[in-house]
Amino acid sequence: MKKIFTLLGLVSTSLADESISALLEKYEQAGRLEYKTVQEGEGHVILFSKEDLERMQAYTLKDVLKTIKFYHVYSDRYGRYLFNYSLLFSQNVTTVRLFINDHEVSAVSTRTPFSIWDNIPLDNIDHIEIYLGESAIKFGNEYASVLIKLYTKDPSKENVIYTRISKDLKSGYGFSIYDAREVRSNLSYMLMFNISKFDRKSFDSLSRDAQIHYGYLHIDYSNLHLEASYISKDSDIFLGSALDNRLDDGNFEGNHKYISLTTRLLEDKSLKLTVSFDEIKTYTYEKDQNGLLSCIPNPSIIFQTAKVKTLENSSNIFIQKEYTFDNNKLLISGIYKNRRYELKKEGILINTIPLYTKGKADEEYFSLLMQGESKINKNIFFVAGIRYDNYQRPSNFEDIQGFMIKGEFVHKLPKNIYYKIFGGSFFVPTAFIEVANNPNLQVQKNKFITVELEKKYKKSDIILAVGHTSIKDGIYFNPWTLKFQNLQEELSFTFYSIYAKLKISKTGKILLDIFKIDPNKDILPFSSKEGAGLHVFEKIGKFDTYIGIIYRDGYLFDNIEIDDGIDLTVAVKYRLNDKINIGIKGENLLNKALKVPYVGISQIDTYPSIDRKIYITLVSSF
């Protein structure tokens, strides 16, 4: 993974009389997908290149997300991996946007991708861009506190049949196969399938095992990009909403399918048009003799059995026009989404009387964005953007509308020193599930400013960052009342980070990040306030190695002491030849990954989110 400041500067324009090997090296660099996709003006970008993902043996999204500073990956009551700001322990993360290329995958009702996509396989992914902060507004996304973009490999540059078989030391496995190739000069395709079983550690009878089936099709015909995908997930649901934290029985089944068409029109390809459709189905079954708390329809009802079916669909249009002048760019874009959400719930009360709840809601969302980028001179660059969002909802829900404003200023000083200032004012729309649970919930309003100072050396790079965020009407899930609520008081916090990258050889590097979050009030002791990550990548002969240590500090949760978390991952890959490699990876080897508290009616239980696991993997490409 690496922080990039300017990619364009890496490719020299002087090509005359260069050796053939030097030209090929530059050709490879210039052909890399991230040169075309990374948007420096959209905030603090963390990039995981293809080589990083291969060396980390990162085959699912969680493997990457757990390394991100300021954030933590945790397993929620339903056994799903969620990704959220380190201070927060939300049951419904609505502000993280996950994209596969240009298509966002998030549920309509919960506004989160993680209920189904938390274990998406990464075999066909070229690189991952993670935009921290709230500046990313131009990708056709709604509000994002963090935006994750998974870019698939360019099939015209693959020309391969790839297979991967991974096995852990229990009954978990992963199998992926894809065929990606150029058929002729303007036609290429990728077709991928994956089946995975995640055999996670059980605690007594509490299981969070999951199985997924995933299919992905990608066709590039001239400048038309067609993408279709299907993922289904079948999982145990761990604690579910059992009052006693001991669920008797439960199961989750869900699937999400989408199709997306993108093209770039006009001679200079400056007009981008995307049309897409999504359909998401879920079925959740829970049973507990001691009762289940229910968010819907009324938090006070206690069921013994609950069966919930949801059907969601969304039709989306995104249009974007870019005007380029000498040193300036103007971007205008519009989004329209038409969504429907249906819910059917059968709850059996303690006295065995079934209670049926049905609900249906439509939402229309449209958004207009204008963003300018200007290079005042070769050392000064700034971005300013404004976006209007409007959510039209059924009469029993409040419509939402408002503006988001952002700005970024980059100044290059002598001696390879840069400073960047980001800032903005945003609002976080409520999700259906939140307002159904609490109709009086207000939208959350955020403001932030971040200053970064970067010094580049020949073989290293150091970035110091400090920022401040204030949150008004913060939405949070109260684990004691099982209600979504607005914080009565304004929450603000200051955050600090140090990032260092050191190139230790032609093929090796060390990355270090340290962060600290300092809230103005000690009102959210839900997770760590400090953390660090150390990552070493090296290639030794035919061995690719990666060592990663992720530290998160312990904390006190309602008088429960949560110990410091240390997650040590070691991955070694041996290349038998150009086509076959064998890898072994150990995750949470010290068995000290951070534990997460789960609130029951009479006790709080703590369990680690990341299991101690060993994986063996065989990858072939023909």
Add this chain to the structure above:
Amino acid sequence: MNRHIIFVFLFVLNICNNIVKAEPLRSEQEIKIEVKILEKISVDIVKKNPVKVYVIGYNKNYLKKYAKKLLVVENCNEADIIIAKENNEQLKNTCKKKIPGIALNYLLLKENPNFIGALFWYKGRPNLVFISFRLEKFKIKLPKSYGRYIEEKIW
């Protein structure tokens, strides 16, 4: 479902006139370096300046824009070298003379014995390969710096 159909219809109407002649999206820098590689290979093979090039399935405008030492010709029989991405009928029908070629995909190199080398992408990385017995067939001697790209066999 009806609204889905309308969306698709409008979308297809909008794009149908634009995709037929469109090029895949690649950066100018990538295209420029690709052309520089083709130019360098051509000059090192033919050892003259300019080199007359006959092009099949590749955008001639790229060569005209970025390669000063290549001259694109319209008649295959006048060419010193062929640069081809597709093994189409044009190649069989128009080229009566045996002219060495550089393929832009590996299959073409495999199938057509007049291609002496290929520049192609494999597993996300560019590859350059020359086949030694085909170089000998055309009595081509490449500079020493090409040594690591010369192979005995076709895969």
